[in-house]
Amino acid sequence: MNSKLGLLEPLESLSMTDRVENILREYFTENAFKPGDALPNELEIAQKLNVSRNVVREALSRLRMLGMIEARPRRGMIMSQPDLLAGIEKVLNPFILSQSNQKDIFELRLILEMGIAEFLFARKTQKDLDELELIVEKQKTLPVLSKEDEIEFHGKLYDMTGNETFQRFQSLLFPVFEHVFASMTNQKDNYVLVDPVSHADLFRILRDGTPEAFRKAMHKHLEVYYNTIKK
Amino acid sequence: MNSKLGLLEPLESLSMTDRVENILREYFTENAFKPGDALPNELEIAQKLNVSRNVVREALSRLRMLGMIEARPRRGMIMSQPDLLAGIEKVLNPFILSQSNQKDIFELRLILEMGIAEFLFARKTQKDLDELELIVEKQKTLPVLSKEDEIEFHGKLYDMTGNETFQRFQSLLFPVFEHVFASMTNQKDNYVLVDPVSHADLFRILRDGTPEAFRKAMHKHLEVYYNTIKK
DNA sequence: TCTTTACATTTGTCCTACAAATATAATAGT
DNA sequence: ACTATTATATTTGTAGGACAAATGTAAAGA
Numbered sequence: 001m002n003s004k005l006g007l008l009e010p011l012e013s014l015s016m017t018d019r020v021e022n023i024l025r026e027y028f029t030e031n032a033f034k035p036g037d038a039l040p041n042e043l044e045i046a047q048k049l050n051v052s053r054n055v056v057r058e059a060l061s062r063l064r065m066l067g068m069i070e071a072r073p074r075r076g077m078i079m080s081q082p083d084l085l086a087g088i089e090k091v092l093n094p095f096i097l098s099q100s101n102q103k104d105i106f107e108l109r110l111i112l113e114m115g116i117a118e119f120l121f122a123r124k125t126q127k128d129l130d131e132l133e134l135i136v137e138k139q140k141t142l143p144v145l146s147k148e149d150e151i152e153f154h155g156k157l158y159d160m161t162g163n164e165t166f167q168r169f170q171s172l173l174f175p176v177f178e179h180v181f182a183s184m185t186n187q188k189d190n191y192v193l194v195d196p197v198s199h200a201d202l203f204r205i206l207r208d209g210t211p212e213a214f215r216k217a218m219h220k221h222l223e224v225y226y227n228t229i230k231k
Numbered sequence: 232m233n234s235k236l237g238l239l240e241p242l243e244s245l246s247m248t249d250r251v252e253n254i255l256r257e258y259f260t261e262n263a264f265k266p267g268d269a270l271p272n273e274l275e276i277a278q279k280l281n282v283s284r285n286v287v288r289e290a291l292s293r294l295r296m297l298g299m300i301e302a303r304p305r306r307g308m309i310m311s312q313p314d315l316l317a318g319i320e321k322v323l324n325p326f327i328l329s330q331s332n333q334k335d336i337f338e339l340r341l342i343l344e345m346g347i348a349e350f351l352f353a354r355k356t357q358k359d360l361d362e363l364e365l366i367v368e369k370q371k372t373l374p375v376l377s378k379e380d381e382i383e384f385h386g387k388l389y390d391m392t393g394n395e396t397f398q399r400f401q402s403l404l405f406p407v408f409e410h411v412f413a414s415m416t417n418q419k420d421n422y423v424l425v426d427p428v429s430h431a432d433l434f435r436i437l438r439d440g441t442p443e444a445f446r447k448a449m450h451k452h453l454e455v456y457y458n459t460i461k462k
Numbered sequence: 463t464c465t466t467t468a469c470a471t472t473t474g475t476c477c478t479a480c481a482a483a484t485a486t487a488a489t490a491g492t
Numbered sequence: 493a494c495t496a497t498t499a500t501a502t503t504t505g506t507a508g509g510a511c512a513a514a515t516g517t518a519a520a521g522a
Contacts, residue, residue: 015504015505015506016505016506017292017505017506021296025321028324028327029324029326032326033326033327034326034327035327035329041471041472041473042472042473043472051506051507052506052507052508053507053508054285054288054505054506054507054508055505055506055507057285057289057473057474058288058289058292059292061248061289061290061292061293062292062293062296065252065293065296066321066322067322068321068322068327071472071473071474072472072473072515073472073473073474073513073514073515074471074472074473074513074514074515075471075472075473075514075515075516076472076473077472077473079327080327081327081328081329081332082322082324082327082328083322084319084322084328084332084335084336085319086318086322087297087317087318087319087321087322088315088316088318088319090256090297090299090318091297091298091299091313091314091315091317091318093259093260093313095260095263095264095265096259096264096265096266096299096310096311096312096313097313097315098266098312100395101312101396103394104315104394104395104396104397105315105396107350107392107394107397108394108396108397108400110346111343111346111347111350111397112342112346113346114345114346114348114349114446115341115342115343115344115345115346116342117345118341118345118450118457118460119338119342119460122460123460161338163334163335163338163339164331164335165332165335165336165339166335166338166339166342212446215345215443215446216443219349219442226349229349229350229353229354246473246474246475247474247475248474248475272502272504273503273504274503282475282476283475283476283477284476284477285474285475285476285477286474286475286476288504288505302503302504302505303484303503303504304482304483304484304503304504305482305484305485305502305503305505306483306484306502306504307502307503307504308503308504
């Protein structure tokens with residue numbers, strides 16, 4: 001009778017707060033709430049749902065954190081434009097993320113670096129190229145590139161994509177990326193690796209070449225990371 | 232005296248809940264809390280921080296939503312492995328996201344499709360290829376591909392990357408992607424477009440070709456979307 | 463009609479209370 | 493001394509009351 005009981009998932013016992021959170025989000029969606037729209041007040045919601053104001057406030061607190069709603073003291077709440085990355089930002093902590101998630105993020109960064117090529121070529125401007133060249137020239141004089149130098153160059157690339165979310169997303173992913181790579185290369189190999197493709201090479205291709213050539217070069221540039229990918 | 236007053240940013244007046252949320256996350260980080268570690272109880276936190284238990288609970292409610300902590304009724308709270316995409320999942324609603332964020336997401340999906348090539352070739356198995364071929368063969372018999380057919384093929388690709396987060400991420404992005412594209416192509420051009428590169432073509436290249444060739448083909452396959460990219 | 467005053471509204475915060483179930487300590491029984 | 497039972501303490505989830513503060517609105521007065 002109890003055979004295979006281990007396969008049974010524990011049926012999720014949602015707290016009142018969880019349920020109210022879900023109900024509210026559905027309510028917003030189904031009634032096509034748009035940014036600026038006024039929300040019912042807390043007491044009204046509590047009474048309609050037959051829960052305490054505490055529970056409602058705990059649920060609203062979550063939505064407020066996501067930027068989905070805005071509470072203006074003494075003037076009621078309104079719908080708002082959520083912050084796309086607010087939720088993920090608070091969670092990107094290498095010490096509490098699962099190994100699996102950390103690996104996923106490591107790979108996500110590699111994918112982004114390869115994927116942005118089309119956008120770079122579609123949107124590059126002379127001003128952008130000049131600024132990137134400045135960075136490259138400065139780095140040429142350095143004996144070795146620091147973490148900050150890497151961020152400066154690649155950050156500028158994300159900048160040039162004209163996509164604000166990429167830019168911010170990448171800066172959020174980078175610390176985790178670094179952490180994963182550091183833990184993979186067991187600290188012992190602290191040698192400075194010579195890039196087979198330098199930032200200067202990437203710059204030249206971005207200026208004169210094609211997306212195809214850029215992706216090829218970027219792949220070479222990131223070779224040391226791609227080499228860690230296991231089947 | 233008041234000239235240029237408009238340039239002054241309103242100094243962020245954080246609520247107690249906001250501040251407690253920040254303090255708690257810092258506390259976890261600085262004390263290297265790891266999944267499974269026991270947390271102080273609510274009353275203790277409230278007394279230490281000199282705020283009411285309500286405020287603490289509202290802050291904890293947010294962290295619970297992110298999966299960062301777990302509360303076991305009557306047994307205290309423990310640190311937990313956060314759900315990487317829990318936050319973003321609740322916010323991916325085309326009707327409340329800003330136009331700018333929607334555009335960013337549209338582009339993000341294109342970037343992912345191009346970027347996964349390396350991973351597909353590094354991790355493809357015969358079993359995966361067989362399953363993908365099955366999908367392709369089935370779709371060959373169809374006069375026209377539905378949205379579900381698209382999801383089935385591309386979803387299988389994400390599957391093959393061996394990256395759970397990609398898989399889930401992509402399925403979250405897709406509805407927004409569709410919504411953006413639909414609103415760009417003013418409904419009027421409902422004609423069925425003939426892919427310059429079909430799913431069958433992509434499959435053959437994935438089986439016999441190179442990442443480079445695959446990216447090239449994928450770019451062609453997504454041409455209609457890439458054509459929408461503006462400077 | 464305009465100004466001033468009073469009132470109602472609503473979020474943020476604090477407080478108290480208690481159910482329920484678990485872990486721990488205390489008691490009783492052998 | 494050891495086990496079994498009972499009582500106690502703990503802690504989250506939920507309910508409900510209270511009030512400050514500032515805003516918008518209605519009422520009163522000039």
